[in-house]
Amino acid sequence: MAVETKAVSKTSPRDVLERAKAEGVEVVDVRFVDLPGTWQHFSLPLGELEVDSFKDGLGFDGSSIRGFQSIDESDMLLIPDPDSATIDPVLSHKTLFLICDVVDPITREPYSRDARFIAKKAEEHLR
Numbered sequence: 066m067a068v069e070t071k072a073v074s075k076t077s078p079r080d081v082l083e084r085a086k087a088e089g090v091e092v093v094d095v096r097f098v099d100l101p102g103t104w105q106h107f108s109l110p111l112g113e114l115e116v117d118s119f120k121d122g123l124g125f126d127g128s129s130i131r132g133f134q135s136i137d138e139s140d141m142l143l144i145p146d147p148d149s150a151t152i153d154p155v156l157s158h159k160t161l162f163l164i165c166d167v168v169d170p171i172t173r174e175p176y177s178r179d180a181r182f183i184a185k186k187a188e189e190h191l192r
Contacts, residue, residue, distance in 0.1 A: 076147040078119035081161070084152070085111055091158045095123060095143055097165045098180035099130050111161065119145050122168060142170045 085093075093114045096106040107125065122142030143165035151162045167179035175182040 076150060078116045078145075078147050081119075081147045081150045081163075082111075082114065082116060084150075085161045088152055088154075089159050090152060090161045092156075092160045094160050094162050095145060095165050096162060097143055097167055100178045100180060102180060105130055108160075114145075114161075119147055122170070123165070124170065140170050141176065142168045142173075144168055 090111050092108050093111055094106050094108045096104055099105050109123075122144045125141055125143060144167075145163040145165050147163075149162070149164035153160045153162060164181070166181055167176040168174060169176060175185075177183075
């Protein structure tokens with residue numbers, strides 16, 4: 066049974082970037098949840114996030130995440146969800162938060178140990 070993991074986005078990547086620039090965002094914090102349920106994240110300057118990043122993804126080392134990949138298969142991608150975009154004006158550097166889906170960089174399939182993917186499968190099963 067195939068599981069549809071792509072929600073219909075209400076916010077375009079271009080809208081996210083335009084809003085972030087207009088509000089003076091300096092930093093982008095990309096987030097995902099590991100298998101045990103702990104938030105993982107890394108930050109990058111806003112200038113490094115492009116419209117194509119929402120399609121092509123952002124690379125990271127999956128072997129550094131508990132329960133993810135072995136060192137010889139560690140390349141992974143994070144696909145930011147534009148609908149999750151939130152700007153935190155309280156931090157010393159105004160920050161854009163994006164929650165991401167984890168995908169295999171070769172097959173582009175959702176990663177089976179991505180907690181977000183698991184939740185989507187569970188939700189689909191309950192329908």
